[in-house]
Every structure is written in C-alpha cells, then in structure tokens.
Amino acid sequence: xxxxxxxxxxxxxxxxxxxxxxxxxxxxxxxxxxxxxxxxxxxxxxxxxxxxxxxxxxxxxxxxxxxxxxxxxxxxxxxxxxxxxxxxxxxxxxxxxxxxxxxxxxxxxxxxxxxxxxxxxxxxxxxxxxxxxxxxxxxxxxxxxxxxxxxxxxxxxxxxxxxxxxxxxxxxxxxxxxxxxxxxxxxxxxxxxxxxxxxxxxxxxxxxxxxxxxxxxxxxxxxxxxxxxxxxxxxxxxxxxxxxxxxxxxxxxxxxxxxxxxxxxxxxxxxxxxxxxxxxxxxxxxxxxxxxxxxxxxxxxxxxxxxxxxxxxxxxxxxxxxxxxxxxxxxxxxxxxxxxxxxxxxxxxxxxxxxxxxxxxxxxxxxxxxxxxxxxxxxxxxxxxxxxxxxxxx
Amino acid sequence: xxxxxxxxxxxxxxxxxxxxxxxxxxxxxxxxxxxxxxxxxxxxxxxxxxxxxxxxxxxxxxxxxxxxxxxxxxxxxxxxxxxxxxxxxxxxxxxxxxxxxxxxxxxxxxxxxxxxxxxxxxxxxxxxxxxxxxxxxxxxxxxxxxxxxxxxxxxxxxxxxxxxxxxxxxxxxxxxxxxxxxxxxxxxxxxxxxxxxxxxxxxxxxxxxxxxxxxxxxxxxxxxxxxxxxxxxxxxxxxxxxxxxxxxxxxxxxxxxxxxxxxxxxxxxxxxxxxxxxxxxxxxxxxxxxxxxxxxxxxxxxxxxxxxxxxxxxxxxxxxxxxxxxxxxxxxxxxxxxxxxxxxxxxxxxxxxxxxxxxxxxxxxxxxxxxxxxxxxxxxxxxxxxxxxxxxxxxxxxxxxxx
Numbered sequence: 001x002x003x004x005x006x007x008x009x010x011x012x013x014x015x016x017x018x019x020x021x022x023x024x025x026x027x028x029x030x031x032x033x034x035x036x037x038x039x040x041x042x043x044x045x046x047x048x049x050x051x052x053x054x055x056x057x058x059x060x061x062x063x064x065x066x067x068x069x070x071x072x073x074x075x076x077x078x079x080x081x082x083x084x085x086x087x088x089x090x091x092x093x094x095x096x097x098x099x100x101x102x103x104x105x106x107x108x109x110x111x112x113x114x115x116x117x118x119x120x121x122x123x124x125x126x127x128x129x130x131x132x133x134x135x136x137x138x139x140x141x142x143x144x145x146x147x148x149x150x151x152x153x154x155x156x157x158x159x160x161x162x163x164x165x166x167x168x169x170x171x172x173x174x175x176x177x178x179x180x181x182x183x184x185x186x187x188x189x190x191x192x193x194x195x196x197x198x199x200x201x202x203x204x205x206x207x208x209x210x211x212x213x214x215x216x217x218x219x220x221x222x223x224x225x226x227x228x229x230x231x232x233x234x235x236x237x238x239x240x241x242x243x244x245x246x247x248x249x250x251x252x253x254x255x256x257x258x259x260x261x262x263x264x265x266x267x268x269x270x271x272x273x274x275x276x277x278x279x280x281x282x283x284x285x286x287x288x289x290x291x292x293x294x295x296x297x298x299x300x301x302x303x304x305x306x307x308x309x310x311x312x313x314x315x316x317x318x319x320x321x322x323x324x325x326x327x328x329x330x331x332x333x334x335x336x337x338x339x340x341x342x343x344x345x346x347x348x349x350x351x352x353x354x355x356x357x358x359x360x361x362x363x364x365x366x367x368x369x370x371x372x373x374x375x376x377x378x379x380x381x382x383x384x385x386x387x388x389x390x391x392x393x394x
Numbered sequence: 395x396x397x398x399x400x401x402x403x404x405x406x407x408x409x410x411x412x413x414x415x416x417x418x419x420x421x422x423x424x425x426x427x428x429x430x431x432x433x434x435x436x437x438x439x440x441x442x443x444x445x446x447x448x449x450x451x452x453x454x455x456x457x458x459x460x461x462x463x464x465x466x467x468x469x470x471x472x473x474x475x476x477x478x479x480x481x482x483x484x485x486x487x488x489x490x491x492x493x494x495x496x497x498x499x500x501x502x503x504x505x506x507x508x509x510x511x512x513x514x515x516x517x518x519x520x521x522x523x524x525x526x527x528x529x530x531x532x533x534x535x536x537x538x539x540x541x542x543x544x545x546x547x548x549x550x551x552x553x554x555x556x557x558x559x560x561x562x563x564x565x566x567x568x569x570x571x572x573x574x575x576x577x578x579x580x581x582x583x584x585x586x587x588x589x590x591x592x593x594x595x596x597x598x599x600x601x602x603x604x605x606x607x608x609x610x611x612x613x614x615x616x617x618x619x620x621x622x623x624x625x626x627x628x629x630x631x632x633x634x635x636x637x638x639x640x641x642x643x644x645x646x647x648x649x650x651x652x653x654x655x656x657x658x659x660x661x662x663x664x665x666x667x668x669x670x671x672x673x674x675x676x677x678x679x680x681x682x683x684x685x686x687x688x689x690x691x692x693x694x695x696x697x698x699x700x701x702x703x704x705x706x707x708x709x710x711x712x713x714x715x716x717x718x719x720x721x722x723x724x725x726x727x728x729x730x731x732x733x734x735x736x737x738x739x740x741x742x743x744x745x746x747x748x749x750x751x752x753x754x755x756x757x758x759x760x761x762x763x764x765x766x767x768x769x770x771x772x773x774x775x776x777x778x779x780x781x782x783x784x785x786x787x788x789x790x791x792x793x794x795x796x797x
Contacts, residue, residue, distance in 0.1 A: 089580035089581065089582065089583075090580055201669050201775065203669060204669075231435040231436055231607070231670075232435060232607055232609075232648060232651060232652055233435060233647065233648065233651055233665070233666040233670075233685075234669065235651070235652070236651035236652070236653075236663045236664070236665035236666070237665040237666075237667065239653075239663065239665075240663070240665050258580070258581065260581075260655065261652065261653040261654055261655050262653050264653065264655060265653030265657075265663065266653070288655065298582060299581060299582060300655070301585075302581045302582045302584065302585035303581060303610065303655055304584075304585075304588070304608065304610030304611045304613065304614050305610055305613065305614070305654065305655060305656050306609035306610045306613045306637065306649065306652065306654060307613055307637055307654075307656060308613045308614065308633045308634045308637050309634065309637075309638075310656065314585050314589065316582075316585050316586050316589055317582045317585075317586070320550045320552055320553070320583065321580070
C-alpha cells in the first residue's frame with residue numbers, strides 16, 4: 001500500500017464521520033513531499049498531450065473558419081490520494097481540461113487514463129461503468145441542480161443509473177437510505193431529501209452537489225470552482241466539508257480554481273495554465289515560495305493581501321490575455337512577459353514554443369529562461385515598471 | 395464639515411413576499427478626499443446604502459423610509475429629482491460591478507462620453523470629444539482617437555472598466571462610489587484597474603467609497619472601513635486598526651475564514667457557521683447572534699448599538715492615537731485581543747448562549763408595532779417560532795424570493 005492512502009486511512013480512523021463540526025478548525029493541506037517526484041506514488045489520472053479545440057463557425061454556410069485552442073497539448077499526472085489544483089484566469093482552459101478528462105467533452109486528440117484504463121477509448125457501456133469512478137462538482141450551485149426535482153431524485157438519479165445486483169440501488173428504499181446518509185455526510189438533514197433546490201441557500205445547494213457526486217463512491221472527483229460562487233463566510237464551510245470528505249472517502253481531487261489563496265490552502269500540487277497550455281507544475285510549497293514561470297510570478301503578485309501593513313509593490317502585467325483562437329507564436333505569454341522585456345526580447349521566445357521541463361526538485365516550468373526567474377529579477381522588473389509609470393505620468 | 399454624512403439611513407424594499415429590511419439605521423461620515431471601504435457579504439446592504447445615496451433605488455419597491463443623506467450641505471433625500479440629476483455624474487459618480495451592462499451596447503464610446511460631458515457642462519461637441527480622448531488616454535487605453543469610435547463589445551472586461559472609470563471621472567466629481575469595481579475581472583486585470591483607480595483618485599483628491607466583499611482589496615485601497623452585516627454597520631475603524639485589532643465577532647470571523655497567501659503555514663481556517671438572516675423579518679437582537687461564538691443570552695433579544703470600542707485587552711500602540719477615525723463596534727461581548735487572534739472564545743467554560751426556548755425574555759422595544767415585526771433567527775437564517783409580540787403574523791414564504 002502506498003504512503004498516501006495509508007496516511008489518509010489513519011487520519012480517517014482518527015476522526016470518524018465528523019463533518020463540519022461547529023468551530024472546528026479546517027486542517028490545512030498535507031505536505032506534498034510524499035507525493036511528488038519520488039516515484040513511489042501511484043498515478044491515478046494520466047493525461048497525455050490532451051487537446052480540445054472548439055470550432056468557430058462563420059459565413060453563410062456556417063463552415064468552420066477557425067479553432068479556439070481551449071486546451072492545447074496538456075500532459076498531467078495526478079497521484080492517487082492527492083488534491084491537484086489547477087489555476088489560471090478565465091478562458092485559460094482549466095475548466096475545459098477538467099471536463100475533457102472525464103469525457104464530458106470529446107477530446108480532439110491525446111489520451112487520458114484513469115487507473116490504467118483508457119477513458120477516451122471506452123464504449124458507451126464501459127463508459128457508464130467508469131462514470132461511477134469519476135465525478136464532478138460544478139461551479140454554479142444554482143444552474144447545476146434541476147429545479148423540478150426534489151433532492152432525493154437529484155442525488156438518486158445517478159444511483160439509479162448505476163444500479164446493479166450487487167449494490168441494489170434500483171430499490172427505492174436502498175436508494176433513499178443512501179441519499180439520506182450522504183446528505184448527513186455533507187452536513188444537511190436527512191429530511192431535506194424531499195425539498196426542492198429553491199428551498200436552499202447557495203452554500204446548501206453546493207453541499208447537495210457534493211453529495212450527488214460522492215454518493216456514487218467515486219475515486220476521482222473534478223471540483224470545478226466549487227466555492228467561487230459563494231459568499232466569503234460560506235466558502236470556508238464548503239472547503240471544510242470537502243476536506244473532511246476527501247479524507248474519509250480517500251478521494252483524489254482535481255481542484256479547479258482561480259483563487260490562488262484557496263489553492264495554496266487546499267491542494268498539495270498545483271498546475272498553472274495560460275491560454276490552453278500548462279506553464280508550471282509544482283508542489284504548493286515550491287510554487288508559492290519559488291515560482292519559476294514569469295506568469296506565475298505575476299499571478300501571485302497580483303493578489304491583494306488582507307493586511308494593510310504590507311504595501312507590496314505589484315508586478316502588473318500589461319494588456320489583456322490574447323484570444324485563444326489566435327494565440328501568439330512561440331511562447332504564448334511573451335506578449336505580456338516582463339522577463340522577455342528584461343532580457344532584451346530574446347528571439348526564441350517568439351519563435352520556439354517552450355516545453356514543460358524540469359527546473360529542479362520536481363518543479364516544472366515551460367519557460368526558456370526559467371533559471372532567470374528569481375526574487376532580485378522580480379524586484380528589478382517591478383522597479384523598472386514604476387519608472388515607466390512615473391515617466392508616463394510626467 | 396464632512397463631504398458626505400449619512401445619518402440613520404433606513405431603506406426598505408416592499409415586495410410581494412414581504413418587506414425586506416435592507417438597511418437598518420446606517421450612519422457614517424466621509425471627509426473630502428477620504429477613501430472609505432464598505433465590506434460585507436451579498437445582501438448585507440452595502441450596495442443598497444449607496445444606491446440610496448445616489449437615489450437610484452429600484453422603483454417602486456425601494457424606499458428610503460428614514461434618515462438623512464447630507465452631501466456638501468444638502469440633504470439629498472429632500473431635493474427634487476431634477477436637482478438630483480445635476481448632482482449625479484458631476485458631483486457624485488458611480489462605477490458598477492459589471493461594465494458590460496452599465497455601458498449602452500448600441501452607442502459608441504464617443505456618443506456616451508460626449509453625452510455625459512455635455513449633459514453637465516456647457517461645451518460644444520468638438521470640445522467634449524477632445525476631453526473624451528484625453529480621458530481615455532488617461533486611463534491607459536491605447537489609440538484613444540480610434541477607440542472612441544468603437545462599441546462597448548469591442549472592449550475586453552478590463553478595458554470596459556477603464557472606460558467606466560474615465561466616464562466617472564470626466565466631470566471631476568467630489569465623490570466616487572465604486573461598487574465591486576473589480577469583482578468581475580481576472581486577478582491580473584484587477585491589479586491593473588485598482589492601481590489606476592487609486593492613482594487617479596488620489597491625484598484629483600476625489601473621495602471614494604469602495605464597496606467590496608474582498609478584504610484584500612480594501613486593505614490596500616482605503617483609509618477607513620465599515621463592516622456591514624444584515625443592514626447594520628457592525629464595526630468601523632481605520633483600516634490599519636481594523637486589521638490589527640478587529641473587535642466584532644463577525645469581522646474576526648471573516649478574517650479567519652479566508653485562506654491567505656501570507657498566512658503562516660498550518661494555520662487552520664475557522665469558518666463562520668450558518669447563513670445570514672432572511673431580512674424579510676427584522677432581527678430582535680444582534681443580527682449576527684445566531685452565528686456568533688461569543689453570543690450571550692441578551693444578544694438574542696437586544697440589538698447593541700454602535701459604540702466606541704474602548705481599548706482591547708491588548709497593548710495599545712501608537713498607530714491609532716490621533717486618528718480621526720474612532721474604532722466603534724456593535725457588540726455586547728466583544729472578543730479580547732487574544733481571542734480575536736485565535737478566532738474563537740478562549741475564556742474557560744464559556745459557551746455561546748443556546749437558542750432561546752419558548753419562554754423568551756421580553757424584548758426591549760419602543761413600540762408594539764416594532765415588536766410585531768421582530769424575530770429571533772436560527773443559525774440557518776430562518777425565523778424561529780414567533781416571539782410573544784409577533785404572534786398572528788403569517789409565516790414568511792419560501793426562501794426563493796430572498797434578495
């Protein structure tokens with residue numbers, strides 16, 4: 001048995017079935033050192049060269065006139081028992097990646113395997129069976145629950161679809177009991193199963209969405225921005241519930257988010273996406289202490305800290321994210337890159353697309369000049385930008 | 395004299411599902427050139443307060459039923475609509491959260507900007523146009539001459555918000571109300587827009603009310619902060635003071651429930667349990683009592699007013715002395731400095747007072763009518779069984795229609 005799941009099992013045994021106890025502290029993410037890079041951890045999800053392009057139709061014949069390169073050649077391994085955070089700005093392809101790996105979108109190219117099985121090659125029958133093992137929690141707790149269904153049907157629908165002789169989910173009584181159990185597991189009352197979605201607040205709806213995903217006993221769950229639609233005081237409740245449940249059910253999570261503070265708190269490893277490509281992969285400790293891609297540096301620098309004593313000099317990126325239908329040549333980030341400017345606009349940034357490569361300690365970055373990213377370089381770039389701003393103001 | 399002085403502002407929404415108590419007696423002052431943050435969750439009344447200042451409450455549901463809004467010596471609740479029109483845009487400008495819906499999609503940026511300028515200033519089209527070009531350049535839009543001819547959909551979200559800022563500052567208003575100006579934007583774009591907003595308003599000495607739910611945004615942008623909950627201001631202090639010594643349990647809860655990049659590793663999150671109350675009923679006691687870990691028995695039935703916080707049990711530092719912004723809280727049992735740092739009560743044997751049973755103490759009240767509308771909320775935000783004075787009221791309808 002590998003280190004991770006035994007650790008998780010021990011933790012689960014120590015705190016049996018406690019979910020969302022009032023005022024209980026939420027445990028921070030476990031250190032990632034045991035998972036990353038040591039070769040012992042077991043790969044659960046393996047995506048290789050995954051691509052997802054959306055066609056753009058145009059003209060009177062509605063012909064395909066272009067492609068949106070939503071996910072463009074992303075390779076990623078997620079280990080059993082870990083929570084992998086995927087961050088990036090809107091339109092970077094993080095959600096599309098999450099949906100494509102569990103086959104909610106049809107991949108354009110590439111392969112995805114879950115526990116050694118090729119997900120993209122499954123026929124309908126096998127895919128249905130596989131669906132039990134991979135589930136998703138959606139971002140919008142309002143749009144993702146059918147308003148005409150009571151909670152018992154919302155959660156029970158998946159059970160019914162997966163019913164077989166062994167689990168007996170075809171029986172109403174068995175199903176209702178399981179629905180009640182999972183409602184309690186996410187901190188709601190059993191009796192709520194008769195209610196309709198409109199009777200719940202946003203946070204409660206998100207709990208229902210979590211119960212729906214977990215009732216099928218999945219191994220791998222895609223969490224697509226599960227807290228970003230919620231109010232601040234409710235967000236930590238939901239993170240708390242997810243944190244308890246991932247330990248109790250030994251879940252492997254792909255946690256998609258744009259909030260870097262939440263990811264730092266909740267995940268063990270992180271991938272940063274920009275315009276459809278993965279630009280950096282690292283453990284949480286590495287990424288936040290020593291980011292090696294210039295985009296990650298800017299992303300971290302942009303977050304406003306809730307502490308007025310810290311007057312941090314922000315490294316502000318120029319301009320907007322380019323269109324994913326027409327990404328820049330070479331490195332996609334070069335049009336906004338501070339390091340590109342600082343190094344005197346090296347030619348290969350414009351002509352050669354950098355591959356994700358090892359930059360030490362299991363950390364990977366897709367930058368030709370990742371070795372030049374360090375605190376003093378960042379400081380210089382920030383100072384240079386201030387000088388430009390002052391000159392412009394004068 | 396303060397530039398803006400809001401006194402005991404009360405706003406109600408009369409809806410099919412009952413009266414929503416959106417703002418319940420809010421008072422604050424804003425000096426010229428000051429930046430004030432209004433922080434709270436959705437439905438806490440922070441946006442409604444400012445819509446009331448602008449007299450832009452949705453009609454006919456929204457009503458200012460009490461209080462004063464004195465701007466530059468004039469009570470805005472009492473002047474005619476035509477006079478209010480002169481003030482909007484030229485004296486008080488507003489930036490909304492969603493720059494797409496606040497720009498007119500069928501008019502070019504030029505038409506909208508020229509219209510705004512000419513509505514308030516006696517200038518010709520050419521002059522107004524020149525001013526528009528200058529403003530667009532000021533907010534960092536490249537090739538402003540050319541971009542004036544564009545429609546809003548030609549701009550990205552961050553660019554649209556820049557256009558909004560340019561329009562808001564076009565007439566040199568004394569006060570700018572920015573309602574979640576960066577919430578709809580990505581984090582790298584948010585940084586650009588905040589930087590711009592801060593630079594332009596401080597250069598011009600424009601007073602700013604910044605409405606946000608993001609404590610990180612107000613920390614870097616404001617001098618003073620009002621924390622709102624369920625239509626009440628529950629804490630107000632200078633920004634540095636509020637973050638260093640939060641005194642209200644809700645503020646303490648907010649600060650402990652968000653993951654922070656600068657947190658010591660291993661510091662746990664402490665969520666605030668429960669949900670905000672359904673404001674179709676007014677809370678009998680402190681609005682935060684149902685979710686509060688420091689709650690006493692009286693908190694269920696007596697609403698504390700905003701009082702000077704006094705000194706916390708912690709050491710006083712020079713930071714707050716001589717500050718024009720007093721630290722005030724509405725709380726019967728404020729956390730001590732140690733408790734605020736820990737995020738939970740530390741007094742041995744202390745437990746939050748349980749939900750009152752049927753035998754409730756009488757509510758300290760002014761009139762029987764008030765008694766009839768007051769309820770005690772459960773932590774789930776639902777009204778508890780009616781209090782003695784509230785008997786005979788119909789049950790509130792489904793939560794669906796919650797604002």
